[in-house]
Amino acid sequence: MQAIKRNMWMKVRKIASPRNIVFTLTSLATFSVFYMFIEWQNRETTSFHIKDHHSFKPVPDCSLGRVNRNEIQAVKFPENTQTRQKALLFLKSPQTQMGRKIVVLLESARFKFNTQNGEIKNLPVLIDDNKGRYGVIIFEDMLSYTGLHQWNRDLLDKYCRDFNVGIVSFLHPKRTSVSHDVEFTQKLGNFPLNYASNLKVKDYELNATAGILRIARPAEIITGVLPNDWTVFEFEHNTYAPVSTVRLAQAYEAHDTGQDLRWDKNKARPFRQSPSVNRQSSLFGLFPSESVTDHRLPAVVQDLGKYDQVERVIFGEALKFWLHQVLFLDAISYLSRGRLALPLERNVQIDIDDMFVGVKGTRMTSDDVTALLNFQEELRETIPGFSFQLGFSGKFIFHGEPEETEAERLLLKLHDKFQWFPHMWSHMQAHWFKNVSQLCSYMDINRQFAVRHKLNMSHGYAVSPHHAGVYPVHQPLYDCWHRIWNITTTSTEEYPHLRPDHKRRGFIHDNIKVLPRQTCGLFTHTMILDKYPGGPTTLHENINGGLLFQTFLFNQFNIYMTHLSNYGNDRLAIYTFRRAIKFVQCWTNLQLRYDPPEVVGRKYFELYPEEKDPLWTNPCLDKRHKEIYSEDKTCDRLPNFVVVGPQKTGTTALYWFLNMHPDVESNRPSDKTFEEVQFFSGTNYYKGIDWYMDYFPVPSIDTILFEKSATYFDQEVVPRRVAALLPKSHVVVILIDPAKRAYSWYQHMRSHDDPTALKYSFYQVVNAKRQGSPPALISLQRRCLDPGFYAYHLERWTDGRRSDQIVIVDGEMLKEKPAVVMQHVQKALGFKNIIDYSKKLKFDQKKGFFCQVTEQKRLKCLGKSKGRLYPDMDDKSQMFLTKYYQVANTKLLQMLKSMNKPVPKWLEEQQGS
């Protein structure tokens, strides 16, 4: 009978597409149905029919929630403007799993932090300008804190007291084999606190009265043995209060030795089975002998500061337990007095992509449509005003089974119950369209469909199939979205990259707000619970504290992507979100809210204004980006190296010399800025990388492309932008005495009839007081002086680049011995074909500079704007500037030496090294 039953079940599973369920059931013999029914009853989950979602268990019963939400939300943090919103994180090493986890959590919460790795010999600077630099201190290992040198410890504790800052730490000593002379329970440094580690625990309970609880909400006791090793605590002082407690697991497995600790059934306590250690070493020696299992032990402890006036939270676990991630956020917000705190509000948007698209037999039925509508109503009880966003491609409507067609008619009838957004007429990808008119007319067919069926399109929102054209940007998509739909907001998973997902961000391009989109684990092919990747257990883990829960926890704006097929079949999307939202409500005080996409877009960039500017990356360095990048485009039209300036150091001469090399090609000139494209510095950057690449030829295999824009060197955003788009490129920097550079700029401005430069002497310009002087004078002074702080600017260029990617050129030597310099430059840039410039360049007495020897053996020099004739700098200015740049030049010398770079002769002479 068992065999028949199993066989039957297999068959049913095979043929049981949801469409066929009714048919299948009626056509089966009565006894088969009976056994199927029994089977179904016995299965915890079934691929066959899970549409009765309410019956499944994994969501906790919140009835035990014992704390008034309003009380918790009322927690107010004292005003403290004396400390900055940054965490200081001490890691044992950036490589530890735990260290990486903390970093990911801080990044997910978008908290700013500085990290100090390894053994702590000296503390970093904690105070600047009388302000505390850090709002909270985090130790990966509490023992690193208790083991600090007394001097450092006193300093750090004093900082915490003076600036009202607390310490979050973790105590989870690695499993080591227990040596008999080490007590099982240990004292934590000089604190009146004992702990025992490497324990198996169970039955986790939040202490509803714990002061740090803010996002975390005590729902119920989490029963059963918890994974991983835990540390538990025992106090001897009223400064400590438990944030949560656990029980020791009966099935006690101690250390690697496995022999040392045993559960004493009679005494009901763990003890060490060793003649050399007496029973005092049993856990805290405090278990009431009658019942170990009832005894609760603190697993997370709050130090209220009554002992040494420093507040702390200590976790006895390595943040693997999901609820500890919530408590970690709470501990940080509490101990930073709200300086590093996520708000409690979470925006939730659920998009349903691919409406009217889908394989015949996998679309929605009328029952599914009704269920969707009912679920929307249900969600509105929790999320006022919630509306699903339905993304449609009209072309394939009514292409399904008859009952799917019926369902689509019902959807159209219910059109005003949902919000709609355009996909593409036939789900075509935007980058397949080569020009704007082709794409726009295609989009317009979908628009006519929307008008015909009165779809509610009021929110200026669109999503591109496969994210194509959004990022990497395909300009025709943006043009047509404006023209056909008046789109203001979209979302994608692809910016800057799909993974890691916690680093997805938004940007604004061409006035369209691109928001980050979250994955909820449901894709077009996820239709049946049993076929969920990794099985139903994985889905339940995602919901119950796993990835999906964390997405709600860390993202203030959740834009989830689901698909039509997730609402038919097993209705997995309804199944997932019903449980996920209930779980969030059970365990957190997060308030879920809904806003129309346009409002979400506005709010998003109000909260994260720093994300407005995009940071373009190379589409060919990301597999997924490459797939949605037009075949007509190439990433080869990007420079291999960039000469970045600063201005007046000889950048034009170097650009010209490099162009003499047979393998080297530069950009075509710009109408406005001549040989300089100036892409990474000004507003050209917003025109996107297609615009930039248009300036470069399609290179042959040996061609080395480059550009030079002397404005790049000292602009703050540029190094980051260059690194993002050209991560492998070399950067060439030319350095001359900054005093001479300043004077050359002044002369440049005079020759351009700048009224301020003509009005004031050079000495007056460099010497002008920044306060009280005319703005034009200050502006000229800045342009003369600021780029000359070479070390300061260079530091930004070294960020995220290998030292060999930076090529330093001695600009003064470039004037005197260009052939020697060009030899160095070619080598440093890794040219295969190194040419001899002494044959190409010759000194021109009249010009006073080296010029090109043409094929006709004539000399061709740079124009009169380069190598101008002007009087020498006056002594007063020279002395002033020598002093002015002294410190910066010393720093430059140190920096170049530490980078193993050749030191320019002028700097060597000045610094006397």
Ligand SMILES: Nc1ncnc2c1ncn2[C@@H]1O[C@H](COP(=O)(O)OS(=O)(=O)O)[C@@H](OP(=O)(O)O)[C@H]1O
């Ligand atoms: N071979 C050759 N011919 C002409 N000029 C040369 C050459 N080599 C270096 N220089 C020096 O280049 C200075 C101009 O620097 P830039 O080209 O970087 O100026 S700009 O920022 O692009 O305006 C220019 O500055 P001024 O002398 O102040 O005009 C020159 O000193």
